[in-house]
Amino acid sequence: MKNIDKQQKRKKTPLIKINITKKAEKQIIFLLKKSKKNIGVQIKIKKTGCAGFKYVLAMAKKIDSSECVLTEKKIKFFIPVQWTSIINNTTIDFLAIGLNSSFTFQNQNHISTCGCGESFNI
Template identity: 25%
Template sequence: MTTAASDIALTEQAARRIHAILANESPGAVFRVSVEGGGCSGFQYHFAVESAPGAEDALLEHAGARVAIDPASIGFLAGAKIDFVDDLMGQSFRIDNPNAVASCGCGTSFAV
């Protein structure tokens, strides 16, 4: 089964925050979400702003937010929901990932 950007949900809160971040960037900029090896559970999420998506990236667009996901990461994110939380613990992007079988206490790394 092939995972597409449409298999990943972006909450309104996340879309608003990403749109605000990209408003200060050059036209065509994207917010990159990727999965990298590391962290205390084996994999970790990485967030970055890039000037443009890569040729092979999947693009998720919602409410002015443009999210790029590379081909190596998209399979790890199938069915995931990207959210932005602003609470007493701070502000952060959080990913609710149904593929994760374990995660660390801080929620930034996971195992599959």
């Protein structure tokens, strides 16, 4: 996997892949440029919702030693090692419908999702 950072290889963390649509890439770059302190995007999984889990994206300002670093389309993603197998092969998209906009996640590792699409089960 050519997109794995040298730092990730040194840590011997799992090799993973994230797919990003052009719309998601554009929105993430827009958000990263809002502050010079932003160095990338943290992707976490939080226990919540009716199906059990949901994705949480946040702008990263520093690297946590317990996260692996993945660069995809010139965007650095910081992912806690315990979630790498679940996040592997996730496709991130960005949808804007009327006044509402959000990132969406498609992942074959999900067993089920809730009716509103906010959470998933693994």
